[in-house]
Amino acid sequence: MRQSRLAFFCFTLLFGLAPRTPAEEVSFAVASNFASTARELIDTYLDGNWRGGNKYHISPRSTAKLTTQIQQGAPFDVLLSADQFHVQTLIDEGLAVKDTSFTYALGILVLYSASEPDLIQGKDTLREGKFQKISLANPAFAPYGKAALEVMQKLKVEEKLRPKFVLGSNLLQAFSYIETGNAELGFVALAQVLDAPPGSYWVIPQDLYRPIRQDAVLLKRAEKNAEARRFLDFLRSPQAQAIIKKAGYRLEAP
């Protein structure tokens, strides 16, 4: 009896001195268009909240692929999606924690040309269609591709332009087609263009496409991961929002 009490005392002494939160790992599944911003956010978060031993990983991929991987049991704690649909799917399937989802950023769609500075003249560029190839992410599954298609439908140029479509399997690929000059222009995210060498771009008015809501959610596996929850709180802070805005996104009106 006495011995066990002594053991308990030693145990308390030892672990009472250690940091109160044990080291936790947070593994982020991040939509590839947001990966570099996520990295910046995590760095900023750690500046103010460093707890020794905590580890952070970022896995950037298309939202659809991340969702499939999560459905197959991939060990992610937080999903920063490029849309709402996949987050909702995961919640419906019980793979994400219901009340933790929120819109962390609104994507801004731009029409961009890397090679021809005079090509982009607002709507007229699309109406006149004086180009051979226009690049966009595949509208069948990529959120920014869907938005691009909506813009063209709204401007009634979709049928005319469809033969000129080249589809990237994701936003990054659509961007690479423009960057290499294989497509004269295309629809990408403002966030990508801000990092790119100068070309010309047109920020597409929001009334031409439904807002691209990029949602974040805590995944089921991390339900008890306090560190992951703290990061999600940070993501809503003014400090984080300033970074997101600067990177080329809008914020949801409060």
Place this chain on the structure above:
Amino acid sequence: MESLDLASLWSPISLTLQLAVTTTLLLLVLSTPLAWWLARSPCRWKEAVAAVVALPLVLPPTVLGFYLLIALGPSGPGGWVASWFGGRTLAFSFPGLVIGSVLYSLPFVVQPIRNAFAAIGDGPFDAAATLGASPWDRFWTIAVPLARPGFLTGAVLGFAHTVGEFGVVLMIGGSIPGETRVLSVAIYEEVELMNWQNAHLLSAGLLVFSFLVILSMLWLQPRKETA
């Protein structure tokens, strides 16, 4: 649940077969003189050439795809060729895919043919030369018939490898239906869409097809124990 649209499933299959046939024929034409030179030349630098040919075995398709995207584009030779036809780039086109596939599958065709040529040895050629056969005659009446198993293996491998190609066509294709949306890209997109039914159907088809191709090659290959 999405409906099963057979017509839309057939388009990538037929496109893939066209691509594989075109690529294989071109590969046989290109590989034969190259393999002959690699097998018979005394040149010291031929292994350097062989190494370049073998690069696609080692390089990730993304590297090849990335370079091709630049080479086929307006600032590369591909853009120059495309401009003859009023185009801007060879990417996103069937000819562009053929170029990519030829480069990507080249080692699979060159290697077996080279080995087959090398296995013939000098003997038969020396004998034929003594009998007055010209080099051209010797090539067609001795080298080609004796290297037939090498040609068969090369053709089957080149064909199968082109059918199974993914990374390169994804990067230079742009997923244009009937032009560059080949089978592997179609499967990838069905998975992205979570259309499991279509993905299963196409994947299982490809699996059976690949098995049959490999099996037929193993059957066709003459082997020591049966010879």
